[in-house]
Amino acid sequence: MDRPTTYLPDEPLPSTADPSRLVVLKPSGGGQGKGIQIVEAGEVAAYQQRVTDGDFDPFVVQELIGDAFLYDGHRWGMRLNVLITSLTPVRYVLYPEGVAKVSVRAASPGGRSLDEWIDNDAPSRPARLPVTSMLQHLEREHGVSFDKFWPQVRELVEDVVGAIELEAQRLSLPLGREFLYPGLDLLLERRGERDHRVCLIELNSHPGQDWRDEPVQAALTPVWMAWFEELGQHELSAASPDVD
Secondary structure, eight states: OOOOOEEOTTOOOOTTSOTTSEEEEEETTOOTTTTOEEEEGGGHHHHHHHHHTTSSOOEEEEEOOOOBOOBTTBOEEEEEEEEEEEETTEEEEEOSOOEEEEOSSOOOTTOOOGGGTOOTTOTTOOOOEEHHHHHHHHHHHHOOOOTTHHHHHHHHHHHHHHHHHHHHHHTTOOOSEEEEOOEEEEEEEEETTTEEEEEEEEEESSOOOOOOOHHHHHHHHHHHHHHHHHHHHHHHHHHOTTOO
16 A cells, blocks of 8 residues: 555664655644645654653654645645445445645755645635545646556555455454545645656544535546445445346
């Protein structure tokens, strides 16, 4: 599964790592961008000691993706959704559209401001875009093709669902009919001048759906309708294998 290197609360960073490089601290029990900090790798040990002393909440450390296709000079991330209706057999539907979330401030070399990395629901943030519109914009701006984007997403989603299935088996949870609706937060890493890699940043078990931006709503609504129709056909076929 493609994702930036991530360290759990009890895992120290490698001593050979560059202490001046930037990493992101994420509270283990956080959400909605609250409590996230951009720090130098050399500062992490001090934060871990504060956790031990009870002076700081536990956190995970994740490497930042510095080389990305910028949107008018801004970094951006995206949220995609998948609906899982069974883990044995595995059955899920990927929602073929998403929301691109643009950072509040333009990127700068070595920038540590959180507003340069995420939108964080700030009132001054740029408008969000449908993912398909973002990819079209980047193709025009950077002269690259993102034909591999959705195949990479589908492969990543398959890995994620497989990991959920394995964890459910480990915990002896029911594996038949389910209703799991995770939100996948993804980034598009730049590989050279024209290549790219879709990376999983984190998985949200209870993702919000309150996208007020008109372009996003206009793009998502018809896809939602087609998606639920497809889902209904999937479930009907699963319940009655002989139905055409």
